[in-house]
Amino acid sequence: MSPVEYEPVIGLEIHVQLKTKTKMFCGCELSFGDPPNTHTCPRCLGLPGSLPLPNARAIHYGLLIGMALECELAPRSIFHRKNYFYPDLPKGYQISQYDEPLCGPGRLGDVRIHRVHLEEDAAKLVHVGASGRIHASDASVVDFNRGGTPLAEIVTEPDVTSAEHAREWLTLLRTTLRQLGVSDVNMDEGSLRCDANISIRPKGETQLGTKTELKNMNSFRFIERGIRAEVARQEEILRNGEQVVQETLHFDPRTEAITSLRSKEEAHDYRYFPEPDLVPVTITSDMLDTARAALPELPAARQERFEALGLQPDTARQLAWRSELGDYFETALQANGDAGSPQAVANWVCNELVARIGDEDPAGSKAAPGAVAALAGLVERKAVTPNNAKLVLDKLVNDGGDPAQIIEAEGLGALADDGELEGIVEAALAANADAAEKIRGGNMKAIGPIIGHVMRETKGRADGGEVTRIVREKLGL
């Protein structure tokens, strides 16, 4: 009997710190990296008698997110108190939203959105005990600068099917949020944080398995690795005939270990009730108009526009989902009258340029967009071979410059169509008589040494396709 195959079912909860000037319910300025406890007031310290007042721009940003994720926007929403005791929560409750969130069901790409709601961030706990690790310290210092920062919590339906899928979709979400300008979406600084609800089930089964919640993964790489590790752990449990226990887990990216975070009996008894200090938020047509007017072009629409330019869907998506690549591509197309076709320029940006700059923003590269576009055009007009063009790109990335001048200076231009190549091919055939014989016998793989010979003679300036054509012609094939 073949072993049961399992499939993961994953839902994501993403917390996004909104890029307002001030906190969610008070006028303290947001700060990152300022001295601890220098941005607090009676409201965000939860002192008796202080009253919260929602930040209008946070509501506006919430609406922008809801629109970008095609959510149903609630005409009326209210805030609730989520009650629990923890030192990072001065009031003993977090102001959040419960059964009447700002945004209802929506969709981004291939993942459905369950809801989006607004809440306040907790303060930061700095553990100062013996080891500094979360489980073994004696005392902690609370820094309330972060306490009260506006958060949008985005909850997906369990439509994510693998660790890779999670990473890819989160890239789209991050780009979308960045385009909206509502957040820095910087995982290192904690302005984008992700939890994953993970369960597995036998392939084809429709009923959901028991889920665990993997908390606070702080980079896309860790999310992918954490989910993969948790799926593997659950598979092992089920294969051993045991049961997955519903619990909250912590993934340690250093050791890849997964540990239980909270005791079960305390989990999820938050006793939500409507926040009596806040009145309902009703979305006016003015608020909707303002949000609609502020909506930029989003990745999905940009991908469509790129496809309309003639790009392959995969290329269009790569450019649209990594907005800095898309920006570079568009600048490249506009910068040079001799640019290659959009697909050729896109290929050079997505493949060769990305291979050289990795995750860096191409705008910071020495290779100007116009230069890369011109290079793509030179290759398309066969003024330089693709291989030599890669050498030109190396030079552009290292030193900048103009591709035509580099080709001229380095003698990298393709051989002109003047019979010179024909002579070189004849010489190569004469020098590799064995190979020539094999080719004549129908073994085209034997053409390698001939092409190698020609490339050596021409310093790579010959067009491989053209060499093959001449070889066939000379051998009467």
Next chain:
Amino acid sequence: MIDREQVLHVARLARLELTEDEVEHMTGELSKVLGHIDKIAELDLDDVAPTSHVVTVENALRPDEPEPSLPRDVALASAPAVSDDGFLVPSPQAG
């Protein structure tokens, strides 16, 4: 009706330490409160929207404009324990 276990559970969630007498007293008192709510639940309120506020104000919002924060020494002044730059608390995992 509310039982002793429920009272102890709620007390623990609220971090309240109750004496035996208090547990007994609260069991009776909270049961009475629930009794009142049961009484209200007898009313036919199908056509009445839930109310979470006694006022009808909506959209009391604040423009996103900074206001001065407290100087740190003032913010820390009333705390039972402080470090140089923050509020000192027992490590949450210890309890």
